[in-house]
Amino acid sequence: MIIYDLICEHGHRFEGWFKTAADFADQESTGMLNCPTCGSYHVTKLPTASHINLHRSEPKTPDHVVADVSNTLLEKIQDYVASHYDDVGNDFPEEARKIHYGETAARNIRGTASIDEVNELNEEGIQALPIPGAPVDKTKLN
Incomplete structure (x- = not known):
């Protein structure tokens, strides 16, 4: 498996996974490559640094790659929610209702709520979405 960094004519960067370098060349020459963001067929390979495996460890499996991307x-x-939403803490359900029913100014909020509280808000027509907590940074553990 070979992975190339690709870019379309509109500047959208993405990865392409190919069985061999020849498979990439075939798909590129026949116009089979297209940008997943905009659909452009004008795609080129970006220059990348060579990877030299100095360790004899096993390469990452696709499951690990998916987990890394998900994290x-x-x-x-x-980060986006923390910088663009007001933290109302444990008062989230009450504040969401006040905003929904026009009792306070509309704004983006974040806070803490149980799954039952989130379900109740959704049943009332109030959009609330649970976001998992931050993954533990194993490098910062004692």
């Missing part, structure tokens, strides 16, 4: 995406979502 990165979750961290980005958490």
Whole structure:
């Protein structure tokens, strides 16, 4: 399996996974590659640093790759919510209701609620979405 960093004519970067370098060349020459973001068929391979495996450890399995991508995406979502939403803590269900029913100014909020409270809010037509807590950074453990 070979992984290339690709970019479309609109600057969207993405990865392409190919069985061999020849498979990439075949797909590129026949116009089979397209950008998953915009659909453009004008895709080129980006230059990448060579990877030299100095250790004899097993390469990451696809499951590990998916977990890494999921954790990165979750961290980005958490960072965005933390910087763009007001933290109302344990008062989240009450504040969400006040905003929904016009008792207080509309704004983006975040806080703590049980699954039952989130379900009740959703049944009332109030959009609430649980976001998992931050993954533990194993490098910062004592």
